[in-house]
Amino acid sequence: MRRKGYPYSGVLGAFPRVLGHYVRARKLISLENAVRRMTFASADRFGLKERGGLEPGKAADIVVFDHQTISDLPPVSDQPARRPTGIRHVFLNGVHAVNDGVYIHGVRADRVLRV
Numbered sequence: 592m593r594r595k596g597y598p599y600s601g602v603l604g605a606f607p608r609v610l611g612h613y614v615r616a617r618k619l620i621s622l623e624n625a626v627r628r629m630t631f632a633s634a635d636r637f638g639l640k641e642r643g644g645l646e647p648g649k650a651a652d653i654v655v656f657d658h659q660t661i662s663d664l665p666p667v668s669d670q671p672a673r674r675p676t677g678i679r680h681v682f683l684n685g686v687h688a689v690n691d692g693v694y695i696h697g698v699r700a701d702r703v704l705r706v
Contacts, residue, residue: 598672599672602672603663603672603673603674603675604663604664604672604673604675605663606629607656607661607662607663607675607676607677607678608662608663608675609625609629610622610625610656610658610661610662610677611661611662611663611675611677612662612663613625615658615659615661622658630642630643630644631643631644650683650684650685651682651684651685652682652683652684653680653681653682654678654680654681654682655678655679655680655681656677656678656679657677657679658677659677660676660677661675661676661677661678662675662676662677663675664676678692679691679692683698683700683701684700684701686698686699686700686701688700
C-alpha cells in the first residue's frame with residue numbers, strides 16, 4: 592500500500608544541502624570532511640561496524656554524485672519535499688538502486704538496519 596502525502600523535506604535533501612550549500616557554495620567545510628561525517632562518522636556513532644567505508648567485509652553502500660550540481664531543491668507549493676539534483680547512481684549493499692538519477696523500480700536493499 593502506498594502512503595499519501597509528502598515526506599519530510601530533510602529526508603530527501605539533508606546531505607545534498609550540506610554538499611551543495613555548505614561545501615561548494617559557502618566553502619565552510621571541505622568535501623572530504625563532509626563525506627567522512629556522512630559516512631564513517633555516522634556509522635561509527637551508531638555502532639554500525641559493517642557500514643561507513645569501502646573495505647572488504649563491509650556493505651557496499653555507494654552514492655555517485657556530481658560535486659558541481661548536487662543540491663537540495665527548495666519546496667514549492669504543491670511539493671514540499673523534492674528529490675535533490677546531482678545524484679547519479681546509488682548502490683545499496685552492492686545493488687544498483689539509482690541509475691543516472693532515476694530510481695530502479697523493485698530494487699530492495701536486502702535488510703533493514705537496526706541499532
